[in-house]
Amino acid sequence: MTEIFRTCPDTGLKFHRPAENLMKANAVAAVVFLLVGGVYGLLVGLTRWPAVHLLPADWFYLALTAHGLNVLIFWLIFFEIALLYFCSAALLGCRIATPKIAWAGFALMLIGALMNNYIVLTGNATVMMTSYAPMEAHPLFYLSLILFAVGALIGCFVFFGTLVVAKAEKTYEGSVSLVTFGAITAAIIAVFTIVSGAIILIPTLLWSLGFIAEIDALAYRLIWWGFGHSSQQINVAAHISVWYAIAAIVFGAKPMSEKVSRMAFLMYILFLQLASAHHLLADPGVSSEFKMFNTSYAMYLAVMASMVHGLTVPGSIEAAQRAKGFNSGLFEWLRRAPWGNPTFSGMFISLVGFGFLGGISGVVMGVEQINVLMHNTVYVPGHFHATVVIGTTLAFMALTYWLVPVLFRRELVMKKLASWQPYLFGIGMSGVALFLMGAGTLGVPRRHWDITFSMTGGVVHEFPAAANTLLALNGLSVILAIAGGAAFCIIIVSSLLFGRKLGNEEKLDPPIMATPPEDSDYEGIGTGAISVPGTLVLAGVFFVAFAVYYFINWKYLAETWGIG
Amino acid sequence: MNSTLTPPKSKLWWNEPVEKSELIWISIVFVWGLVMSFMMPYWHVTGNQNLSNETYKTTPERFMSKAQSFVDEYTVRNEGPRNYPVVKPPPGGDVYMVARLWDFWPIVELEKDQTYRFHLSSMDWQHGFSLQPANINIQVLPKYEHVFTLTPNSAGEYSVICNEYCGIGHHMMIGKILVVE
Numbered sequence: 001m002t003e004i005f006r007t008c009p010d011t012g013l014k015f016h017r018p019a020e021n022l023m024k025a026n027a028v029a030a031v032v033f034l035l036v037g038g039v040y041g042l043l044v045g046l047t048r049w050p051a052v053h054l055l056p057a058d059w060f061y062l063a064l065t066a067h068g069l070n071v072l073i074f075w076l077i078f079f080e081i082a083l084l085y086f087c088s089a090a091l092l093g094c095r096i097a098t099p100k101i102a103w104a105g106f107a108l109m110l111i112g113a114l115m116n117n118y119i120v121l122t123g124n125a126t127v128m129m130t131s132y133a134p135m136e137a138h139p140l141f142y143l144s145l146i147l148f149a150v151g152a153l154i155g156c157f158v159f160f161g162t163l164v165v166a167k168a169e170k171t172y173e174g175s176v177s178l179v180t181f182g183a184i185t186a187a188i189i190a191v192f193t194i195v196s197g198a199i200i201l202i203p204t205l206l207w208s209l210g211f212i213a214e215i216d217a218l219a220y221r222l223i224w225w226g227f228g229h230s231s232q233q234i235n236v237a238a239h240i241s242v243w244y245a246i247a248a249i250v251f252g253a254k255p256m257s258e259k260v261s262r263m264a265f266l267m268y269i270l271f272l273q274l275a276s277a278h279h280l281l282a283d284p285g286v287s288s289e290f291k292m293f294n295t296s297y298a299m300y301l302a303v304m305a306s307m308v309h310g311l312t313v314p315g316s317i318e319a320a321q322r323a324k325g326f327n328s329g330l331f332e333w334l335r336r337a338p339w340g341n342p343t344f345s346g347m348f349i350s351l352v353g354f355g356f357l358g359g360i361s362g363v364v365m366g367v368e369q370i371n372v373l374m375h376n377t378v379y380v381p382g383h384f385h386a387t388v389v390i391g392t393t394l395a396f397m398a399l400t401y402w403l404v405p406v407l408f409r410r411e412l413v414m415k416k417l418a419s420w421q422p423y424l425f426g427i428g429m430s431g432v433a434l435f436l437m438g439a440g441t442l443g444v445p446r447r448h449w450d451i452t453f454s455m456t457g458g459v460v461h462e463f464p465a466a467a468n469t470l471l472a473l474n475g476l477s478v479i480l481a482i483a484g485g486a487a488f489c490i491i492i493v494s495s496l497l498f499g500r501k502l503g504n505e506e507k508l509d510p511p512i513m514a515t516p517p518e519d520s521d522y523e524g525i526g527t528g529a530i531s532v533p534g535t536l537v538l539a540g541v542f543f544v545a546f547a548v549y550y551f552i553n554w555k556y557l558a559e560t561w562g563i564g
Numbered sequence: 565m566n567s568t569l570t571p572p573k574s575k576l577w578w579n580e581p582v583e584k585s586e587l588i589w590i591s592i593v594f595v596w597g598l599v600m601s602f603m604m605p606y607w608h609v610t611g612n613q614n615l616s617n618e619t620y621k622t623t624p625e626r627f628m629s630k631a632q633s634f635v636d637e638y639t640v641r642n643e644g645p646r647n648y649p650v651v652k653p654p655p656g657g658d659v660y661m662v663a664r665l666w667d668f669w670p671i672v673e674l675e676k677d678q679t680y681r682f683h684l685s686s687m688d689w690q691h692g693f694s695l696q697p698a699n700i701n702i703q704v705l706p707k708y709e710h711v712f713t714l715t716p717n718s719a720g721e722y723s724v725i726c727n728e729y730c731g732i733g734h735h736m737m738i739g740k741i742l743v744v745e
Binding site: 057058061091126127128132134135172173174175176177178179216217218221244245247248249252253254255256257258259260280282283284285286287288291292295296297300301303304307308311312315316363367368369372373374375376377441442443445446447448449450451453455456457458459460461463464515516517518519529530531532533535536539543546547550554557558560561562563564 | 565566567568569570571572573575577578580581582583584585586588589590592593594596597600601603604605607608611612613614615616617619644645646667679684688689690692694695696697698699700701702703704705706707708709710712713714715716717723725726727728729730731732734735736738739740
């Protein structure tokens with residue numbers, strides 16, 4: 001029994017071997033699907049570059065379907081399951097509940113993901129990730145997603161079970177850590193999400209098999225988005241937990257106040273699901289009251305929670321840096337941050353990109369009336385590449401650099417490339433987000449193979465020349481981002497295969513886990529009563545950008561046709 | 565010495581005071597949320613762009629027959645590569661537009677600064693009504709007849725592009741709205 005736990009010499013974390021193996025399996029599966037989805041993404045980006053126009057139409061739509069599913073679903077959820085096990089078993093230093101059932105869940109997810117890739121690749125399920133009824137895919141398509149979802153649900157319950165184990169076996173005292181609290185948030189949202197997915201995908205499967213006569217298009221959209229949008233909230237809760245974790249890993253940071261950060265996580269659970277309705281703002285049959293309620297009361301409270309994290313995450317870093325002596329001026333704490341450490345730079349680019357690009361565009365697009373200017377244009381993928389790729393994916397990449405030695409006990413290889421990787425990926429993906437949003441404001445449709453309309457027999461529309469330029473710039477940014485993504489996959493896979501094995505007692509130098517400052521070091525930091533003036537200034541800049549962009553879009557709206 | 569990865573130092577963490585910078589930011593964010601919540605109903609009262617949600621259940625057959633009578637009554641000529649009817653309803657009148665795999669039918673001719681009641685539905689799958697370059701984007705669903713008004717504010721040739729993926733011919737799906745002085 002003594003062998004079943006090991007203590008990590010670098011972090012002091014206690015790893016339960018079966019839990020550790022599950023984390024490894026899920027993390028490796030995640031990276032594999034990221035690689036597959038990334039290749040599809042490159043093909044999509046190059047096809048939408050008008051001068052390149054790489055793929056024929058059928059392959060373009062197929063690649064786009066596969067891209068969405070592999071990266072948005074399989075990469076993220078596999079990684080999140082690894083993260084849930086880490087935040088429970090590793091952070092609480094306990095054994096994982098029911099490892100065999102956890103492996104069954106993993107197997108279901110893997111079978112689902114492979115089956116899905118197979119059926120999409122045969123060309124029988126080119127329906128996009130959203131698979132809007134009554135457009136029909138092969139039954140295996142729906143079945144594969146259901147299997148994957150059941151597997152993920154099992155993962156969530158193993159996580160909850162592990163929390164119970166830790167509590168019962170008293171492996172920690174008081175409340176769980178903030179990071180684990182964030183993971184609990186993600187898991188609770190995941191349960192709601194997966195249940196919504198089951199409610200819509202099971203009847204859709206039966207319909208595709210001929211047992212149900214009809215799936216109502218609007219009902220499908222309403223319930224599907226309870227799944228499709230909420231799954232993005234799992235991502236948000238998970239990557240914000242990762243931000244907090246990295247703040248502790250790199251700086252030894254503690255929460256500015258436990259209460260505020262935890263309340264902000266709680267607000268996600270309470271309000272985010274309702275906000276899914278912002279996908280229906282341009283739909284018939286949904287009342288304005290419903291739309292406004294869901295996008296203001298529900299969505300803005302969730303947005304408020306994100307903005308709070310947007311302050312408290314860098315704020316906790318600033319406070320820790322100041323406590324360590326980087327206390328002069330507004331930004332010494334930030335200048336003296338380890339910008340060459342990919343775990344930090346990835347996390348910080350993720351934070352800034354998620355807020356400035358993804359957050360602002362998301363709220364503006366979620367305004368009932370303004371949505372009409374953006375609905376289903378490439379503005380939408382522009383927005384979510386900022387939230388889910390710069391935000392979630394880059395945060396997960398950043399953490400992975402740290403997990404390689406901690407979890408896999410291998411030394412990272414190609415450290416120089418690793419120190420550049422977050423910049424390459426972050427800048428490339430910021431280009432994707434910005435240029436797609438730009439093209440979207442010019443009306444360029446999403447999920448569209450040919451905006452020159454060469455196949456219509458002469459009925460054409462000419463987009464402004466700038467649209468072509470923006471799509472070309474997007475293509476270049478895709479190449480940059482894919483280079484960054486490929487660098488990540490190569491570094492991680494090579495490290496796992498060829499990285500130097502670290503001994504069981506060997507400590508890395510420099511250390512990869514910061515020592516938290518003493519409480520007394522926190523006394524008198526900052527200016528007067530404001531302990532984190534730099535972060536407050538950055539938050540102010542964010543707020544001004546947000547407000548200006550918000551009102552600019554009302555002005556755009558006022559200039560178009562009257563709509564009643 | 566605690567961090568975000570360890571249990572809170574104080575067991576009664578919910579009683580600990582909140583940082584001043586957090587309070588300032590939370591207040592700003594809360595007020596901003598109220599401003600944004602106010603803007604949507606405010607625009608319903610004062611703005612000219614509020615998409616109606618008047619909707620009726622229909623069937624492809626029923627909607628097509630209404631669209632056909634609209635075309636029969638108001639067609640002024642046929643034109644374009646597809647030789648589609650150009651239909652010119654009276655100002656303030658109803659306009660029927662059919663979304664189907666893979667076009668928008670018929671061509672509609674409108675007068676600038678006049679308001680028309682659009683009826684929009686799909687014959688088959690989901691489609692997107694994307695009016696360019698005005699950049700007005702509306703979801704089109706089968707079996708739902710969506711009724712809303714549009715008031716063109718400048719003359720010219722406008723395109724209606726499908727921006728909801730609808731199968732292999734999605735990129736061929738286009739229609740026209742002409743606006744005359």
